Amino acid sequence: MTGKTSVLDVQGLVKHYSVGRGLFGSGRRRLHAVDGVSFAIAPGETLGLVGESGCGKSTVGKAVLRLVEPTAGRIVLEGEDITALSRSALIAKRRKMQVIFQDPYSSLNPRMTAGEIVQEPLINFRIGTRAEQQERVAALFARVGLRPDQRNNYPHEFSGGQRQRLGIARALALGPSVVIADEPVSALDVSVQAQVINLLMDLQEEYGLSYLFIAHDLGVVEHISHRVAVMYLGKIVETAPRDMLFAEPRHPYTEALLAAVPVSHPRMRRRRVVLKGDVPSPINPPSGCRFHTRCPIAVARCREEEPALLGDSSGHSVACHLRTPAN
Amino acid sequence: MAQEPVLAVESLRVEFATGDAPPVVAVSDMSFEVHRGETLCIVGESGCGKSLTALSILRLLPRPYGRIGAGRVLLDGRDLTTVSEAEIRAVRGRAISMIFQEPMTSLNPVLTVGRQIAETVMVHEGLSWQDCMDRALEMLRQVRIPEPERRLHEYPHQLSGGMRQRVMIAMALACRPRVLLADEPTTALDVTIQAQILDLIRDLLQETGAAVVLITHDLGVVAEMAQRVLVMYAGNKVEEGSVEEIFDAPSHPYTRGLMAAMPHLGGGRGKRLNEIPGVVPALDARPPGCAFAPRCMQAVARCHAEAPPLVQIGGTHTVACWAHGQGAQA
Numbered sequence: 001m002t003g004k005t006s007v008l009d010v011q012g013l014v015k016h017y018s019v020g021r022g023l024f025g026s027g028r029r030r031l032h033a034v035d036g037v038s039f040a041i042a043p044g045e046t047l048g049l050v051g052e053s054g055c056g057k058s059t060v061g062k063a064v065l066r067l068v069e070p071t072a073g074r075i076v077l078e079g080e081d082i083t084a085l086s087r088s089a090l091i092a093k094r095r096k097m098q099v100i101f102q103d104p105y106s107s108l109n110p111r112m113t114a115g116e117i118v119q120e121p122l123i124n125f126r127i128g129t130r131a132e133q134q135e136r137v138a139a140l141f142a143r144v145g146l147r148p149d150q151r152n153n154y155p156h157e158f159s160g161g162q163r164q165r166l167g168i169a170r171a172l173a174l175g176p177s178v179v180i181a182d183e184p185v186s187a188l189d190v191s192v193q194a195q196v197i198n199l200l201m202d203l204q205e206e207y208g209l210s211y212l213f214i215a216h217d218l219g220v221v222e223h224i225s226h227r228v229a230v231m232y233l234g235k236i237v238e239t240a241p242r243d244m245l246f247a248e249p250r251h252p253y254t255e256a257l258l259a260a261v262p263v264s265h266p267r268m269r270r271r272r273v274v275l276k277g278d279v280p281s282p283i284n285p286p287s288g289c290r291f292h293t294r295c296p297i298a299v300a301r302c303r304e305e306e307p308a309l310l311g312d313s314s315g316h317s318v319a320c321h322l323r324t325p326a327n
Numbered sequence: 328m329a330q331e332p333v334l335a336v337e338s339l340r341v342e343f344a345t346g347d348a349p350p351v352v353a354v355s356d357m358s359f360e361v362h363r364g365e366t367l368c369i370v371g372e373s374g375c376g377k378s379l380t381a382l383s384i385l386r387l388l389p390r391p392y393g394r395i396g397a398g399r400v401l402l403d404g405r406d407l408t409t410v411s412e413a414e415i416r417a418v419r420g421r422a423i424s425m426i427f428q429e430p431m432t433s434l435n436p437v438l439t440v441g442r443q444i445a446e447t448v449m450v451h452e453g454l455s456w457q458d459c460m461d462r463a464l465e466m467l468r469q470v471r472i473p474e475p476e477r478r479l480h481e482y483p484h485q486l487s488g489g490m491r492q493r494v495m496i497a498m499a500l501a502c503r504p505r506v507l508l509a510d511e512p513t514t515a516l517d518v519t520i521q522a523q524i525l526d527l528i529r530d531l532l533q534e535t536g537a538a539v540v541l542i543t544h545d546l547g548v549v550a551e552m553a554q555r556v557l558v559m560y561a562g563n564k565v566e567e568g569s570v571e572e573i574f575d576a577p578s579h580p581y582t583r584g585l586m587a588a589m590p591h592l593g594g595g596r597g598k599r600l601n602e603i604p605g606v607v608p609a610l611d612a613r614p615p616g617c618a619f620a621p622r623c624m625q626a627v628a629r630c631h632a633e634a635p636p637l638v639q640i641g642g643t644h645t646v647a648c649w650a651h652g653q654g655a656q657a
Contacts, residue, residue, distance in 0.1 A: 052517035053488075159606050189372040190544065191603035194588035198599050216517065219547075219590035223600065246592065260522035262547025264591035266570045269551060274526055275519045277473070278487040 006040035007210045008178050013037045013073035015063045031283050033059040035234035046211040048225030056234040057214045061180045098171035102183035104163035108155040114166050115151030121173045140169040161192035182214045218261050222246055230254045233290040240316040250318040253291050332360035333538040334506045339398035341379045351610050353379050354562045361538040368549040369542045371559035374607050377542045381508045386415050421451040424499040428511040430491035434483040440494045441479035444501050451502045466497035489520035510542045525551055546589055558582045561618035568644035578646040580623045
């Protein structure tokens with residue numbers, strides 16, 4: 001799975017935060033946001049990263065970009081280890097790895113026009129003459145479905161969907177090979193969400209982009225991903241090619257997540273197994289398998305021993321003492 | 328349903344008046360009924376007027392600009408739009424209660440959850456404080472909060488999002504309301520917690536027989552919860568029917584568009600989603616004729632000029648589109 005074929009290869013990524021002091025001043029406590037996450041993304045591939053609030057999926061995205069510094073792990077982008085690169089060397093590599101955020105409004109400078117926002121990366125990287133930059137901006141506007149005259153508008157003059165198009169145009173300006181998309185459609189209405197998902201899929205085909213697509217909506221993830229990784233409390237509990245994951249989920253958490261998704265037709269209503277309780281705190285994650293406190297099939301071993309993520313030849317990996325990949 | 332509806336909204340118009348300009352109409356000619364034990368889902372996208380419809384039922388429209396411009400809201404036959412302030416206050420939280428999307432903003436952060444529930448009971452039923460606290464505890468138990476005796480004395484920030492929503496539900500149901508208005512009650516929650524809350528609402532309603540108006544943008548939630556469905560677009564009802572009628576034969580182009588645009592499990596992996604081109608028109612820029620016409624693939628000249636009336640196309644199924652019913656023959 002690793003090696004030359006992947007554009008982005010992440011091994012053993014860890015991000016811990018220290019939070020406040022313990023009640024009796026017994027040193028700082030550690031919040032385990034991401035705890036040993038590994039994955040690789042091939043050219044033109046979308047890896048969907050799903051999980052509930054607080055599972056660490058967004059932190060994975062930020063740590064891969066080194067927007068937050070990973071505590072441990074290795075990030076290899078197009079064959080080059082960027083984990084230890086200096087700030088200036090890292091910035092040069094950012095050309096190849098761009099990001100789209102959930103809320104385009106808070107990630108666009110309100111005092112710049114839309115045209116300036118998309119042109120800014122080209123200026124920062126000194127790409128082309130001003131005239132060439134303008135031309136590139138015009139082409140990007142056309143490609144993401146914005147009108148040429150909207151280049152002089154400010155972010156607040158755009159609708160939510162148009163702002164996300166603007167964020168996409170900015171991310172594409174430098175011709176990246178990997179785009180980290182963190183909940184890019186969660187804030188949008190359904191009809192507009194479909195427009196943006198289609199656009200992302202078209203752009204991938206056209207430019208051979210790889211996506212790390214971080215989302216909580218399993219319907220959206222199933223739609224856009226080639227492979228899917230499911231996270232729970234800072235760890236990947238299952239990863240598989242899309243069809244396999246949705247048809248034959250193996251980890252009890254993946255099963256529960258899929259069962260919780262509302263049905264698409266009233267005739268499919270059923271009494272489902274609902275997970276009890278809430279996700280435990282990542283400050284003191286449960287011992288053993290982190291899911292054992294909510295797992296319907298947990299046994300004594302699950303409380304003590306942490307299961308490893310074990311894979312089979314089909315690329316289906318599961319971290320569970322009781323469930324192994326299908327073949 | 329031969330029996331009288333618990334709640335009937337008739338030709339409701341919600342408008343906003345600012346300065347000397349003519350008022351902007353946010354919701355027009357909205358009518359629906361809900362019966363005992365029935366769940367009506369109002370579905371639509373941001374800005375379609377679904378929340379304003381719910382707020383106007385309890386006369387909670389933002390002041391001073393929002394107001395009910397026309398229409399009646401009948402609770403057991405009594406028109407709530409004309410009763411006094413004191414009378415509507417007695418209705419709120421007792422006969423009709425409401426839960427919102429973000430429980431943290433509707434709970435008082437400096438009062439324990441027990442006290443907040445008990446206060447509601449105190450105001451409406453005038454029991455002794457001890458009885459009110461007992462009721463609060465009983466409600467926490469009913470909404471299946473673990474360790475209710477301990478939670479009773481905790482503050483909202485000590486609870487998770489799912490538990491806060493349970494507290495909201497406990498408070499809303501504490502006085503056994505006849506109608507529950509739920510405005511996107513699970514939108515802020517994770518999918519496994521959403522499943523818990525939807526199951527809880529369904530079970531509790533079966534026990535109490537309250538009528539429910541559930542407002543959502545999520546067709547999945549509609550498919551799970553509704554007996555009847557009302558689809559809104561740009562302040563208008565565009566389609567209404569039983570949940571089967573709507574999901575088996577969605578008839579307004581907007582309803583069909585919404586269904587096709589929504590990615591759902593097992594549906595068309597890797598294929599393009601159906602888009603609805605364009606965006607919802609702004610309040611003050613709603614087109615004449617059918618408000619959906621500018622985004623509608625089937626629109627003809629008449630759609631741009633004349634608003635289509637609601638026509639019946641099946642058992643309890645109505646739609647406002649020139650392509651249907653009498654409109655099509657005319």
